[in-house]
Amino acid sequence: MTQTFVFSRLGAILAACLLLPIGAFAHATLEVKQAQRNASYKAIMRIGHGCGSSPTLKVRIRIPDGYVNVKPMPKAGWTLETIIGPYAKAYELEHAKISEGVKEIIWTGKLLDSHYDEFIMNGTIAGDVEVGSTLWFPTVQECESGFNRWIEIPAAGKSSSDYKEPAPGVKITAPAQ
Amino acid sequence: MKYYALQRQSVALLALRFTGPALSLVLMIALLLSTQSPAFSHASLIETRPSQGAVLKAPPDLIIMRFNESIAPLAVSFVNARGEILQALSIEPKEHELHIQPPPDLSRGTTLMNYRIVSADGHPVNGVLIFSIGSPSAPNPQIASGLSPLTTTMIWFTRWFFLLALFIGLGGMTMRVWLWPETEQFHIEQRLNRWLPGLGFIACLLSIGLNGIDATGADLAALFTPAIWVEGWHLTSRLTFILAALILILAFGLTFSWAHLLSAEWRRFLIVTFLALGSYSLTLSGHASTAMPDIVTRPALFIHVMGMAVWAGALPILYWLTNENETQLSLYLQRFSLIALPCVSFALLGGLVLAAIQLGQTANLFTTDYGRILLAKVILVLVLLALAGWNRFILTAALHHTPKTAIIRLRRSLLAEIVLMGFVIALVGLWRFTPPPRTLEDVAKEPFRRHIHTSMAMVDLEIAPNRKGHLKVSLYFQKGDFTPLYPTSVKLYLSKPQIGIEPIEINADQLVEGNWETALFFMPQAGNWHIRVDALIDDFTKIILEDDIKIQN
Incomplete structure (x- = not known):
């Protein structure tokens, strides 16, 4: 039985104050939080800390449906793996039909808690993604001890800030005319 | 003329006899109602x-x-x-x-x-x-188990003596002054009614220290340290003991010859006030007085104690009066008959009300220690009532026909009643150690059930028992379309944001696929809680289900 009161309210406020200038780094987040439909989007996943003080050894990102033709950017010192799978449906892209692609990207290396790094991929927001919707990039950060799952998708009427481990997301806007 | 004067005098006496207690009763009931305690509950x-x-x-x-x-x-x-x-x-x-x-x-x-x-x-x-x-180890089972048998016996004995002083001592004095003023001349037989209140006073003071020991779980030897007395002084029960000690020492004083400087009327008034205040002192603390609704339980306790004191107090005096010749004796008995029925009725009525509230369910009579003590008490009281009925309806009448055998039987019967009364009071002292069933956890209560549904998933929650304290939560998951859903790990978060209780994290374990259950955990408070169920489906998919639930007190 684990029964832990989360008493860190004061601590969290204190930490929030200290971290305010780099507030966005408290979670795994995307640097660019908006993307145009039917256009290319470079997703930059920012990892601001380890799991507690433990260094990060693996970053795994699940690619959302509608973000297609994804290519991860290799990183020096990190091995890169991708998991390819069929899309939920086929997409029309520059007159070519694509029905499968990268579903998950795994970077393996080492990032100290005291350091910061970015994990980058490029791809296209498909033409049929609804404007105003959010594409979520659930991310699992595996560390020497423990892990963080940035996978919480807010329920209707709530926002990411209501959760402890929110999934990074990008909001889809209308294509430029 | 003489006859007329005598009659007038006895009418006046009679009037005085009844206005005194009536006034006292009214006073006491007013006091009882005016000192309603706040809704007491154990601190949680x-x-x-x-x-x-x-x-x-x-x-x-x-x-x-x-x-x-x-x-x-x-x-x-x-x-x-x-x-x-x-x-x-x-x-x-x-x-x-x-x-x-x-x-x-x-x-x-x-x-x-x-x-x-x-x-x-x-x-x-x-x-x-x-x-x-660092890490958990097997916990050492040396949890404070309470008091040593010697301390327990000491507390019980002191309690018994205190109640004897109040019932037999003070109750007897009241009966002596009110019913049989002639007996105030029999100095020898007065010893019991003098020394019981006197020693009861000491028992009262000792109780404050003993309660300090009970509260701190200290050794009996700690009675010699002032800290224990300070602890005892801080308990609510001190109100009972201080008032009772005061009453008992004053009653003790009233048995000495200087008290005869006061008029008989004054002494009658004082003694019945003492008895009423002594009974009132018992309503100031203890299980019975804090039972809800206290507007019922405190007056019930008061009339119960008053009735029992009059009954118990009269028995030893009646026993001595059997030494008198049969004409005198039947006169004395007649006076007692006048008040016996109302007193016993009050005692029984109050007792029944308290028993019903404290017991909750009839089954608790056999399954709890409190109930077993009550059962034993009821059996003893039934025997007492049978003996009392025998005295009243058969032996009293027999006094006229066969006085010698009747008096011998009456003596034996009264002696038996006194011994039984002593046992009854001893049983009451045992309640000191047994919580009444109303305060015990009612584990059989209906569990709380809730269905939480989103488009993706749903969960059926069951919380048992549905009350604060130790409970567990069972969960059954399904997808939004009623097909099976098998999480790989399940966590619960319980919070009470309205009063700042941050989420308490509780892990659930899988029983079979789709069915999860927590271990017993401690729910600190009743009322509305926010529950959040996190079900991890795979590495990247977590289903979060949230709702408000209500935990009973």
């Missing part, structure tokens, strides 16, 4: 820092316990992983909180902190906070 723990079951990296510098009401600490001790008992460095109450500085040498492993605090109703509340340093 809201949160602790570190939390129950926490695993810490280093020993805590300060342990904070927060309760729902103001409390006073009685004792805090630690049992470390090596089984050593250690005392807290400092214990400081701060409004609803208790700040405890643990001893410096808490070793790695699991530590138990035993605590005893006292809440507004004067009842000590015990508990254990368990936390581990």
Whole structure:
């Protein structure tokens, strides 16, 4: 039985104050939080800390449906793996039909808690993604001890800030005319 | 002329006899109603820092316990992983909180902190906070188990003596002054009615110290330390003992010859007031007086005690009066017959009301210690009633036909009644150690059930028992379309944001696929709670289901 009161309210406020200038780094987040439909989007996943003080050894990102033709950017010192799978449906892209692609990207290396790094991929927001919707990039950060799952998708009427481990997301806007 | 005067005098006497107690009764009932106690409840723990079951990296510098009401600490001790008992460095109450500085040498492993605090109703509340340093170890089972048999016996005996002083001593004095004023001349037989209140006074004072021992779990020898008396003084029960001690010592004084400087009317008035105040003192603390609704239980306790005191007090005096010749004796008996029926009726009525409230369910009569004591008491009282009926309806009548055998039988019957009454009072003293069933956990209560549904998933929750304290949660998951859903891990978060209780994290274990259950965990408070169920489906997919639930008290 684990029964832990989360008493860190004061601590969290204190930490929030200290971290305010780099507030966005408290979670795994995307640097660019908006993307145009039917256009290319470079997703930059920012990892601001380890799991507690433990260094990060693996970053795994699940690619959302509608973000297609994804290519991860290799990183020096990190091995890169991708998991390819069929899309939920086929997409029309520059007159070519694509029905499968990268579903998950795994970077393996080492990032100290005291350091910061970015994990980058490029791809296209498909033409049929609804404007105003959010594409979520659930991310699992595996560390020497423990892990963080940035996978919480807010329920209707709530926002990411209501959760402890929110999934990074990008909001889809209308294509430029 | 003489006859007329005599009659007038006896009418006046009679009037005085009945207005006195009537006035006292009215006074007492007014007093009872005016001192309604606030709704007492045992203090309950809201949160602790570190939390129950926490695993810490280093020993805590300060342990904070927060309760729902103001409390006073009685004792805090630690049992470390090596089984050593250690005392807290400092214990400081701060409004609803208790700040405890643990001893410096808490070793790695699991530590138990035993605590005893006292809440507004004067009842000590015990508990254990368990936390581990580094990693958990098998906890040492030296949880404070309470008092030594000697201390328990001492507390019970003192209680018994105190009640004897009140019932037989003070009750007997009242009967002597009111019913049989002639007996005030029989100095020898007055000893019991003099020395029972006198010694009862000492028992009262001793009770304050003994309650201090009961509250702190200290050794009997601690009676010689002033700290124990201070502890006892801080309990609500001191009200009972101080008032009773005062009454008993005054009643003791009233048995000496100087009391005859007062007029007979004054003495009658004083003694019945003492008896009423003595009975009232018993309603100021204890299980029966704090049972709800107190507007019923306190007056019920009062009439129960008054009735029993009159009944019990009369028995030894009647026993001595059997030495008189049969004409005198039947006169004395007739006076007693006048008041016996109403008194016994009041005692029984009050007793029945209290028993019904305290017991809750009939089954508790056989299944709880409290109920078994009550059952024994009821059986003894039934025998007492049978003997009383025999005295009243058969032996009293027989006094005229066969006085010699009737008196011998009456003596035996009265002696038996006195002994039985002593046992009844001894049983009442035992209640000191048994919580009434109404306060016990009612585990059989219906569990709380809730269905939480989103488009993706749904869960059926069952919380049993549905009341604060130790409970567990069972969960059954399905997808939004009623097909099976098999999470790989399930966590619950319970919070009470309205009063700042942050989420308590509870792990659930899988029973079979789709069915999960938590271990028993401690729910600190009743009322509305927010529950959040996190079900991890795969590495990247977590389903979060949230709702508000209500936990019964």
